[in-house]
Amino acid sequence: MKRNLQSGQAMMVATIFFLIISITIIFGLAGPITRQQSIASGLLLSRQSYFLAEAGVEDVIYRLDNGFSVDSTEILSLNGSSATTATTDTAEGKEINSVGAVSEMIRKVKANLIFGEGVAFHYGIQVGQGGFQLSNNAGVNGNVYSNGSISGSNGSFITGDAFAVGTVSGVDVGGQTQMEQPPQNFPITDVQITSWKAEAIAGGTVTSQSFSETNHMLGPKKINGNLTLNNGAKLTVTGTLWITGNIVLSNNSELVLSSSYGANDGVIVVDGVSTLSNGSTFEGSGTNGSYIMLLSTNNTGSAIVLSNNAGAVILYAPNGTVQLGNGAAVQQITAKTISLSNNAVINYEQGLINAAFTSGPSGGYDIDSWKEVE
Numbered sequence: 001m002k003r004n005l006q007s008g009q010a011m012m013v014a015t016i017f018f019l020i021i022s023i024t025i026i027f028g029l030a031g032p033i034t035r036q037q038s039i040a041s042g043l044l045l046s047r048q049s050y051f052l053a054e055a056g057v058e059d060v061i062y063r064l065d066n067g068f069s070v071d072s073t074e075i076l077s078l079n080g081s082s083a084t085t086a087t088t089d090t091a092e093g094k095e096i097n098s099v100g101a102v103s104e105m106i107r108k109v110k111a112n113l114i115f116g117e118g119v120a121f122h123y124g125i126q127v128g129q130g131g132f133q134l135s136n137n138a139g140v141n142g143n144v145y146s147n148g149s150i151s152g153s154n155g156s157f158i159t160g161d162a163f164a165v166g167t168v169s170g171v172d173v174g175g176q177t178q179m180e181q182p183p184q185n186f187p188i189t190d191v192q193i194t195s196w197k198a199e200a201i202a203g204g205t206v207t208s209q210s211f212s213e214t215n216h217m218l219g220p221k222k223i224n225g226n227l228t229l230n231n232g233a234k235l236t237v238t239g240t241l242w243i244t245g246n247i248v249l250s251n252n253s254e255l256v257l258s259s260s261y262g263a264n265d266g267v268i269v270v271d272g273v274s275t276l277s278n279g280s281t282f283e284g285s286g287t288n289g290s291y292i293m294l295l296s297t298n299n300t301g302s303a304i305v306l307s308n309n310a311g312a313v314i315l316y317a318p319n320g321t322v323q324l325g326n327g328a329a330v331q332q333i334t335a336k337t338i339s340l341s342n343n344a345v346i347n348y349e350q351g352l353i354n355a356a357f358t359s360g361p362s363g364g365y366d367i368d369s370w371k372e373v374e
Contacts, residue, residue, distance in 0.1 A: 048081070050107035050372065053100030056083030057111045057370070060096050064113070064365055093365055097373075110373045113365035121187060121314065121332050124160070124348030128186070130321065130337025134171055138324075138340035142348025143175070147183040148337075156340075160348075186318050186334055193297065196267050197222070200242035208245065211235055217258070226272070229253035229280070237266050237292070246272035247294075249280035257292060261285035265314075270296045274304040282313035291331060296320060306330065 056076045063070050076083045085098040093114040100107045124142025125132055131148030134140075134156035143160035144150060150164050152171030161175035162168050163184075168177050200222045208225030209218065211233040220239025227247045229235055234254040247270050249255065257266045262285055274296050284290030293314040296303035303320025309329040315322050317335040324330070324344040332348055340346075 045102050045105040046107060049100040049102040049105045050109070051100070052076070052078060052081055052083045052102060053098040053107045053109040053372075056085040056098035056100065057096050057109050060085050060087055060098075061111070061113070061365070061367070064094065093368070108373045109371070111370040112368040114368045121334070121348075124332055124346045125338060126184065126186065126334045127338045128318070128336035129165075129183075130335075131166065132337075133339045135340060135344075136342045138342060138344045140346040140348065142332075142346065145181075145184050188295070188316065188318070188334075193269060193295065196240050196269055196295075197242045199240045200269065203239050211253075219258075229255065237268070240267050240269070242269045242271075244271045246270070247274045249276045250278045252279040252281075254281055254283065255292060256283040257285040257290060259285050259287075261287075261290055263287045263289055265291045265293060267293050267295060270294065271298060272296075273298055273302060276305070276310055277307040279308055281309070281311040284312045303335065 055078065056074070059076050060070055060074060070087055072087055074085045074087070076085065081100070081102040083098050083100045085096060088095050088097075090112070093112070096111045096113065098109045098111075100109070122143070123145045124140045125144040125146075127144075127146045127148065129148045132144060132146045132150045134150075134152040136153050137155040138152075139157035139159070141159050144158050144162050144164075146162075146164040146166070148164070149166030150158075150162055150168045150171060152169070155172075156170065157172045157174070159174040162171070162173045162177050163181045164179050165181055165183050167179055200220050203220030203222075205222045205224060207223070208227070209223055210226075210228040212229075212231045213233055215234045215236070217236045217238050219237045219241050222242045222244070224244050226245040227241070227243050229248070230250045230253055232252045232254075234256065236256050236258050238258045238260070247268070255268070265284070274294055282292045282294070284292065291312045291314050293316055294304065296315075296317040297319060298317065299319035301321060302323055303317035304315050304322045305325075306315070306323070306328045307325035309327065311330075313330050315330055315333045315335065319336055321337040321339065322333050322335040324333075324338075324340045326342045326344065328341070328344045330346060333346060
């Protein structure tokens with residue numbers, strides 16, 4: 001009997017020791033496992049905050065490159081978390097700092113953008129507060145952005161997207177229609193226009209010029225007066241022109257860029273009214289993607305009046321109205337007010353997002369650096 005009691009006591013002691021050892025082992029293992037789980041969870045949250053910060057930078061770059069407005073501080077929300085992105089101007093372009101925060105895990109990403117080459121024409125039509133009017137069967141092969149309204153008539157069309165601060169009516173839109181949008185700035189500033197005028201002045205100043213029938217060359221030059229081409233005259237532009245008066249092209253006359261421009265574009269600045277009619281045309285340098293930009297600073301009404309297919313030309317009138325007559329066609333128009341008559345068509349080309357001029361402004365942005373920061 002005594003032996004059985006001692007045997008039972010020994011069994012109980014062994015069991016207790018086993019339980020103590022087991023509990024010790026369990027707690028010993030639980031600590032590292034819990035720590036590993038905490039580390040893994042922290043790494044996941046850290047990665048999520050990093051990708052959220054990256055998304056903040058990508059969002060700002062996308063909007064800058066596509067001509068949408070960007071506030072100095074933007075907040076991007078995703079799945080209950082957010083990235084705060086601050087965008088500041090630099091001498092070379094833009095600096096973007098994005099902070100991603102997921103469950104108090106913070107990661108930061110910084111990108112520096114530099115001005116790209118060329119003026120960024122993001123839309124086939126970009127129009128100011130005067131709005132955009134399309135008559136019967138007139139249209140745009142591309143996108144339209146209006147700081148006013150867009151109104152069309154029978155058969156008028158926009159193959160891309162239509163954005164307007166005001167309303168969009170009477171026009172067949174192939175893409176998205178978005179109204180009550182924020183106004184967009186025009187791609188060229190007054191400072192940039194002044195720089196082109198200075199380039200023209202550097203080549204000397206002449207009085208009014210009139211050419212008929214034969215071939216001529218001109219530029220860079222400031223013309224104190226008017227420039228007139230008629231009766232099949234061909235003027236080869238060898239540098240930037242600034243015309244203080246009017247420009248008139250008629251009767252199959254031509255304005256072409258010198259082959260020395262290569263893939264670049266040329267600029268003609270006109271302070272008066274530009275009238276283009278009766279088969280007059282514009283041509284680039286002969287290299288694909290080269291255009292002439294006819295830029296009117298006139299603010300008294302009709303700045304540019306075009307009555308036919310003008311060829312490789314960009315029309316720019318930030319303070320006035322551009323009027324296209326029946327069947328007229330150009331590459332791109334930016335103006336305070338734009339009116340297309342019956343069958344007039346704008347054929348936007350994607351290359352215009354970085355139209356490259358030999359001097360003056362830059363457009364669009366290139367990524368100079370992109371990295372995580374502390």
